[in-house]
Structures are given as structure tokens and as C-alpha cells.
Amino acid sequence: MSDKRRKLNLRTGHVDLSHGSGGRAMAHLIADVFHAAFNNEWLARGNDQAAFDVGQGRMVMTTDGYVISPLFFPGGNIGSLAVHGTINDVAMAGARPLYLSASFIIEEGFALAELKQIADAMGAAAREAGVPIVTGDTKVVERGKADGVFISTTGIGALPDGLDLSADKARAGDRVLVSGTLGDHGIAVMSKRANMTFDTDLVSDSAALHGLVAAMVAADGAGIRVMRDPTRGGLAATLNELAQQSGVGFRINEESIPVRPAVAAACELLGLDPLNVANEGKLVAIVAPEAAQGLLAAMRAHPLGQDAVDIGEVIADDHRFVQMTTSFGGGRIVDWLSGEQLPRIC
Amino acid sequence: MCLAIPAEVTELLPDEMARVNIDGVGKIISVALIENLKVGDYVILHVGYALTRIDPEEARHTLALLAELGGVAEPAS
Amino acid sequence: MKYVDEYRDGNRARQLAEVIAATAAPDRLYRFMEFCGGHTHAISRYGLEDLLPDNIRMIHGPGCPVCVLPAGRIDMAIALAQRPEVTLCVYGDLMRVPGSQRNSLLRAKAAGADVRMVYSTLDAIAIAEQQPAREVVFFAIGFETTTPPSAMAIRLATEKRLGNFSIFCNHVLTPPAIQAILDGVDLADPDQVALDGFVGPAHVSTVIGTRPYEYFAETFAKPVVIAGFEPLDVMQAILMLVQQVNEDRHQVENQYIRAVNRDGNQRAQAAVAEIFELRAQFEWRGLGLIPHSGLKLKPAYAGFDAECRFEMPELTAADNPACECGTILRGVKKPADCKLFGTVCTPDNPMGSCMVSSEGACAAHWTYGRFRDIQRKAS
Numbered sequence: 001m002s003d004k005r006r007k008l009n010l011r012t013g014h015v016d017l018s019h020g021s022g023g024r025a026m027a028h029l030i031a032d033v034f035h036a037a038f039n040n041e042w043l044a045r046g047n048d049q050a051a052f053d054v055g056q057g058r059m060v061m062t063t064d065g066y067v068i069s070p071l072f073f074p075g076g077n078i079g080s081l082a083v084h085g086t087i088n089d090v091a092m093a094g095a096r097p098l099y100l101s102a103s104f105i106i107e108e109g110f111a112l113a114e115l116k117q118i119a120d121a122m123g124a125a126a127r128e129a130g131v132p133i134v135t136g137d138t139k140v141v142e143r144g145k146a147d148g149v150f151i152s153t154t155g156i157g158a159l160p161d162g163l164d165l166s167a168d169k170a171r172a173g174d175r176v177l178v179s180g181t182l183g184d185h186g187i188a189v190m191s192k193r194a195n196m197t198f199d200t201d202l203v204s205d206s207a208a209l210h211g212l213v214a215a216m217v218a219a220d221g222a223g224i225r226v227m228r229d230p231t232r233g234g235l236a237a238t239l240n241e242l243a244q245q246s247g248v249g250f251r252i253n254e255e256s257i258p259v260r261p262a263v264a265a266a267c268e269l270l271g272l273d274p275l276n277v278a279n280e281g282k283l284v285a286i287v288a289p290e291a292a293q294g295l296l297a298a299m300r301a302h303p304l305g306q307d308a309v310d311i312g313e314v315i316a317d318d319h320r321f322v323q324m325t326t327s328f329g330g331g332r333i334v335d336w337l338s339g340e341q342l343p344r345i346c
Numbered sequence: 347m348c349l350a351i352p353a354e355v356t357e358l359l360p361d362e363m364a365r366v367n368i369d370g371v372g373k374i375i376s377v378a379l380i381e382n383l384k385v386g387d388y389v390i391l392h393v394g395y396a397l398t399r400i401d402p403e404e405a406r407h408t409l410a411l412l413a414e415l416g417g418v419a420e421p422a423s
Numbered sequence: 424m425k426y427v428d429e430y431r432d433g434n435r436a437r438q439l440a441e442v443i444a445a446t447a448a449p450d451r452l453y454r455f456m457e458f459c460g461g462h463t464h465a466i467s468r469y470g471l472e473d474l475l476p477d478n479i480r481m482i483h484g485p486g487c488p489v490c491v492l493p494a495g496r497i498d499m500a501i502a503l504a505q506r507p508e509v510t511l512c513v514y515g516d517l518m519r520v521p522g523s524q525r526n527s528l529l530r531a532k533a534a535g536a537d538v539r540m541v542y543s544t545l546d547a548i549a550i551a552e553q554q555p556a557r558e559v560v561f562f563a564i565g566f567e568t569t570t571p572p573s574a575m576a577i578r579l580a581t582e583k584r585l586g587n588f589s590i591f592c593n594h595v596l597t598p599p600a601i602q603a604i605l606d607g608v609d610l611a612d613p614d615q616v617a618l619d620g621f622v623g624p625a626h627v628s629t630v631i632g633t634r635p636y637e638y639f640a641e642t643f644a645k646p647v648v649i650a651g652f653e654p655l656d657v658m659q660a661i662l663m664l665v666q667q668v669n670e671d672r673h674q675v676e677n678q679y680i681r682a683v684n685r686d687g688n689q690r691a692q693a694a695v696a697e698i699f700e701l702r703a704q705f706e707w708r709g710l711g712l713i714p715h716s717g718l719k720l721k722p723a724y725a726g727f728d729a730e731c732r733f734e735m736p737e738l739t740a741a742d743n744p745a746c747e748c749g750t751i752l753r754g755v756k757k758p759a760d761c762k763l764f765g766t767v768c769t770p771d772n773p774m775g776s777c778m779v780s781s782e783g784a785c786a787a788h789w790t791y792g793r794f795r796d797i798q799r800k801a802s
Binding site: 196 | 487539542
């Protein structure tokens with residue numbers, strides 16, 4: 001019996017069912033793809049769980065699934081997106097993200113080179129954010145039973161004392177701040193979808209926002225009521241959720257909402273509304289009116305908040321409408337998106 | 347009805363196709379319905395086809411008229 | 424965006440609103456129908472109703488190709504998509520439109536039908552080339568604007584000798600629908616809406632020109648102003664209509680001169696005339712059967728006609744009897760007058776077509792105008 005390692009063929013090889021069967025092939029895949037990419041002391045111990053010290057105070061925990069088509073898009077791929085998205089869900093509580101886990105469901109026949117690219121992007125994103133992926137899992141399903149690869153991630157973080165942000169805390173008079181341009185991620189991804197392709201230099205805004213959040217908490221944590229990252233459904237979905245949770249309405253100003261010209265153009269082309277388009281590196285903060293200026297300044301001082309703006313206010317409204325004053329001075333309701341966002345001809 | 351937007355022709359391609367630009371978004375479209383198209387022309391784009399050329403003179407004329415109308419408006423009391 | 428942003432200037436719009444208010448006679452009501460969903464959408468999205476004086480009423484017309492497609496035609500498309508050999512290519516708008524029994528192409532797709540969303544007929548042709556073993560059918564809908572791209576697809580398929588491409592044709596014509604609305608108006612009938620003028624289609628007119636409307640202006644003595652779809656275009660067109668009414672004129676005027684002329688796009692007209700011919704009649708949701716209002720492929724192109732190729736049985740489906748889409752499409756009722764509006768029928772769960780397309784009068788009102796109803800109740 002030779003225990004000689006046969007290297008995985010990461011250039012032209014494919015994932016097969018043996019890579020998920022608990023045998024030697026699986027051990028090789030985990031070592032050569034995931035451990036190589038994530039590379040930290042917890043994984044190196046080779047356990048099915050990670051042990052670590054917990055500080056005083058409250059923890060936050062979040063879990064998330066990633067399914068995206070196409071898997072690779074301008075500005076990132078499913079791997080970097082999974083890290084950023086999970087860190088952001090932790091960060092939106094005002095918390096400092098500490099550790100991530102990652103679980104992969106891979107379709108038989110998936111190219112090892114692509115899997116490595118995804119894992120490498122995850123590792124790089126985690127290192128850059130300073131939040132290690134300390135435990136994981138791999139499953140392989142038969143061809144046709146998954147769309148290449150699905151990733152589930154869990155993140156945990158530590159909450160600074162005295163911070164309790166929550167979706168039911170928006171009050172009439174509060175201000176609505178957004179950290180930058182809207183719709184970049186959704187349009188960048190859409191530009192590569194079959195039968196819809198268009199050329200654009202736009203890249204996804206996928207980014208980890210915990211640094212920006214830390215700067216805001218340091219500036220005036222007590223002034224923040226709630227933060228959200230407006231992913232699926234865009235700003236419209238986020239504000240409608242908060243309106244429901246807090247029992248308030250919103251009035252936002254169309255003219256102050258930042259949208260890149262190319263995003264606006266792609267939305268015109270396909271008949272979409274930038275307010276419904278996904279973001280992966282932006283946050284919305286509902287803040288006390290007296291804290292708005294200070295927080296805005298803190299956001300603008302951070303690279304991920306340079307274009308931060310105050311786009312409007314929370315209002316008392318039993319109907320819980322999100323209203324927008326159009327650039328015309330007229331009014332409209334900004335509703336949830338109905339069903340999935342479909343390009344229109346009329 | 348009929349979502350259509352102005353697009354600038356940036357390159358004429360074989361088979362009556364052209365590349366257009368809409369504020370940084372590029373798309374290859376059919377220009378088979380338009381005669382004598384030139385790079386720099388603006389067209390109205392609908393479902394991948396140019397339907398008509400925009401007349402820059404007439405566009406200016408409309409804007410001038412709108413400006414004139416705005417100019418005579420009495421301030422609301 | 425050039426040729427767009429200039430026509431979305433809010434200050435200009437407010438100035439124009441003042442001119443309109445000053446021009447409109449305070450003691451009379453002006454009722455204008457914007458035929459097109461594109462105008463409906465602009466009016467709602469930019470809150471133009473808030474800018475207009477109270478005595479100018481905009482009535483939403485049936486000009487939304489998704490809204491006027493009867494449920495039976497959706498059922499036919501679903502039946503086609505369910506055939507194992509068929510790949511059905513559709514514009515995104517059609518995915519959620521309810522057929523009968525609340526079925527839709529989106530549901531058919533979830534149940535296993537091969538339905539693909541495309542941006543253009545060119546994409547459908549490409550799919551047919553990539554999949555020679557599949558029958559690729561394009562679900563063609565729309566007015567004169569969207570018909571030339573379908574005609575060009577047939578031309579292309581003929582040139583490429585594509586034996587596996589066909590279209591399910593539902594193209595309809597604007598003038599017969601306007602005629603049907605005007606014919607239906609009985610001024611003595613309180614349930615009928617009286618109209619003082621029309622805002623005419625923008626993009627349809629780029630293809631057909633302004634000439635076809637001259638007959639209505641003449642015959643029915645109603646002013647028609649062809650207008651672009653940007654908010655300032657609509658405002659200017661309303662001003663032009665007010666002036667015509669004040670001066671007792673009924674002419675066809677063209678506000679959208681940057682893209683529309685009297686004769687339209689003759690190349691596009693020729694392509695359509697080469698491939699398509701009039702149907703004796705076609706059903707419009709809300710308006711019923713309208714003579715000579717729809718197109719079908721000429722016999723010479725029967726091979727590309729999905730209805731012939733697959734011997735598709737004609738299906739008709741009754742709309743929900745409580746649904747007021749029909750009267751709303753004719754401008755007789757407003758969305759909020761419908762019992763289903765906002766209760767049973769919402770964009771998430773549309774009962775009628777007017778709630779599906781964002782151009783539909785009900786969807787536009789739901790998204791952009793609901794709080795006005797509440798404000799009215801409150802005041």
C-alpha cells in the first residue's frame with residue numbers, strides 16, 4: 001500500500017462523486033483546494049469543528065446561502081460574494097465579525113480549476129477582511145442536481161457593549177443614509193446573463209463593510225437605530241421591510257439617490273428600476289436626526305463610504321408606505337418588487 | 347408601451363448590425379430598419395432593433411420651445 | 424443620457440405646469456386619453472398628476488400590449504411550451520401574465536416547460552441555431568413598434584433556412600383600437616367616458632408616422648398630439664391639447680418631432696407588409712373582438728407560423744367576472760373603482776392583465792399613485 005499523494009489535476013480535472021464520499025479523494029480535495037486557499041491555524045488542526053475563545057458580552061450569528069448565475073461576474077465570484085455577504089450581515093448589527101464557516105455543495109463534473117478560483121477568491125476576501133474561515137464541509141451531488149456550486153456560510157461576531165440595533169427602531173424624524181451608488185452589483189451580474197448580455201465597465205460593488213461600520217460605531221454608535229445591506233430587492237425592499245418592522249413610513253428624495261450613469265442606462269435598456277436592483281457593498285443606516293451629520297462625515301471619511309448621502313427621512317405613516325419625491329416634485333410609492341425582476345419591452 | 351431608448355451608434359458592423367452606446371452600456375443591435383446610418387447618429391432602440399434615427403435639429407427645436415414656454419411662466423403666487 | 428435627461432428636468436416641468444394651468448379655462452373639464460402605457464407609466468412615475476390642474480383629467484387607455492393580450496392566447500402559449508420538443512422564447516413582460524386558472528408561463532416553466540426569456544428576436548434566432556434538434560418558437564406580441572423586429576426575424580430565418588424556428592403571432596394594430604374606443608363612446612350613456620383629445624403613441628408612431636391618425640382627428644373631431652415618453656414630452660403634449668380644445672381645433676399635431684414624421688419608417692413598414700397580413704378580427708382583453716386589428720403570417724410563410732405548424736387549437740378564456748380590466752382599459756373606470764384592486768388583485772398576485780405589466784393602469788396606480796387615494800380620503 002503506497003500512501004503517495006497523487007496531486008489533484010487542478011488544471012483540467014473535474015469534481016467527481018468520489019470527492020464527496022469521505023475517502024482519500026475527498027481529503028485531497030479539501031487539502032489542495034480549500035485548506036490551501038483558506039490557510040489558517042484552525043483548519044490546519046483538521047477537526048470537524050473549530051475551537052476558539054469567546055470574549056465577554058454579546059455575540060451575533062448569521063447564516064446565508066449563495067446561488068448565483070453566472071458564478072463569475074465582473075468584480076468577483078460566488079466565493080468572494082459569500083465572504084462579503086456574510087461579514088456584512090454580521091456587521092449590520094454593529095458587530096465585529098470574528099469567524100466564518102463555509103459549506104460547499106458541488107455538482108459532479110464541475111471544473112476543479114473553477115472551484116480553485118472560487119476558493120482562492122474566498123480565501124483572499126477572508127484574509128483581506130481579517131475574518132478567517134475556520135471550519136467547513138464539502139458535498140458532491142450528481143450531475144444536474146446543482147448549478148455548479150452552492151455555498152452556505154455562517155458568520156459570528158462580537159457586539160460592542162451598549163449597541164442594540166434593530167429593524168423596529170426607526171422613528172419619525174430619523175434620517176436615511178446610504179453609503180454609495182445603488183445597483184452596481186445587480187447590473188454587473190445581469191450584463192453577463194445569457195440572452196441579455198451587454199458591455200459595460202461596471203463591476204460588482206461586492207465588499208466587506210465591517211470597517212465602515214466600525215468607523216460609524218466609533219463616531220456615534222448610539223445615534224444609529226438600524227443598518228441593513230440592501231442586497232436582493234435593492235433599496236426598495238430594505239426600506240419596505242424597515243417600514244413594516246418599525247410601523248413607520250419613509251419619504252426619500254429621488255434627486256439625492258446616487259446611481260451611476262451606466263446603471264441608470266442599463267435599467268432604461270431593460271426596463272428595470274435601480275431601486276430594486278441588488279447591492280453587495282452598500283449599507284443603509286437609519287439614524288437619529290441629530291446624529292446624521294456626524295455619521296455622514298464618518299462614512300465619507302472611509303473608502304467604502306466616500307459617496308455616502310442623506311436620501312430622506314422616516315415619517316409617521318400608518319400605511320407604512322415608502323414614498324419618494326420625484327425630481328419633478330411629484331410623488332410616488334416605492335414598492336417591493338413583485339416576483340423576480342424581469343426585463344420589459346413595455 | 348414599447349420601451350425604447352436613445353442610443354449612440356459607435357461602430358457599424360457587417361450584416362446590418364451596429365454597436366451602440368447608452369451612457370457607458372454597449373450593445374450590439376440590428377440597424378437593418380434604418381438607411382444611411384453613420385457613426386455618431388443617435389437611434390431609438392427597441393428590443394434589439396433601431397427603429398428610427400433621432401433628428402438632432404428637431405430635438406434642439408423642442409428644447410428651445412420648452413425653454414421659451416418656461417421663460418414666460420409667471421412665478422406661482 | 425442624451426435625449427432623455429433634458430426631457431426630465433423638474434424645474435422645466437413645474438414651469439410648464441404653470442403655463443398649462445394658465446392656459447386651461449378654469450370653468451371647463453379637459454379629459455385626455457393617453458393611449459399608450461408608456462405615457463401612463465411616465466405620468467405615474469413622475470407624479471405628473473400632482474403638477475396638473477384639477478380640471479385636466481388623464482384617462483389611461485389600452486395601449487399596453489401585455490395588458491390587451493387575452494388570457495386565451497396565454498393559455499395557447501402555455502400549451503405550446505408544454506410540448507416536449509418546444510423551446511418557447513418570450514419577452515420578460517409575458518412571464519407573469521395570468522392565463523386562465525391563474526396559470527402563467529412562469530408557473531409552466533417551474534413545472535418543467537422550456538421557457539426562455541429573451542431581449543430580442545435575434546436572441547431567439549440564435550437559440551434556434553444553437554439547438555437544431557429543438558423546435559424554437561418565439562412568442563411575438565406588441566404593437567407596430569415590436570412587429571418589425573418579428574418580421575426581420577422571419578426574414579433572417581428564411582435566409583438562414585432555419586427549419587426549427589417559428590413565431591406565435593399576436594401582433595396588433597393601434598388605429599383599430601383607437602377607433603374601437605371612439606366607436607364605443609356613446610355620449611348619452613353615463614357609463615361611457617367622453618374624451619376631449621388623445622395623447623398619441625410615441626414609438627408606434629416612429630414606425631407608422633402621424634398620417635394614420637388624421638382620419639380620427641377628422642372623423643371624430645378629436646385633437647391628437649403624438650408625444651414622446653419623457654415627462655416633459657407628455658406635459659408639452661397636454662399643453663398642445665389644451666390649446667387645441669380652447670381654439671376648437673381637432674388636428675394631428677406632433678410633439679415628438681425628434682423621432683416621428685408624417686410617413687414613419689417605410690423600411691419597417693415594407694418588412695411588415697412582406698411577412699404579415701391582417702386577421703379578420705382579433706380579441707383584445709377588455710375591448711373584445713376588434714375587426715382587422717391583428718396580424719398573422721402570410722400563407723407563403725406558413726412554415727414559420729406556429730399556429731399552423733403545431734395546429735394550435737384556438738383557446739378562449741373568460742376573465743374573472745369581478746375584474747374591471749376591460750372597463751379600465753376603455754377609460755370608463757379607474758383602477759381604484761375595481762373591487763379587486765389592492766385586495767385580491769395586487770402585483771404579487773395579479774388577477775387581471777392591468778396589474779401585471781408595469782405599464783398597466785392598475786400596476787402603475789398601485790406602485791405610484793396609491794397614496795393619493797388615501798390623501799383624498801383623508802382630505
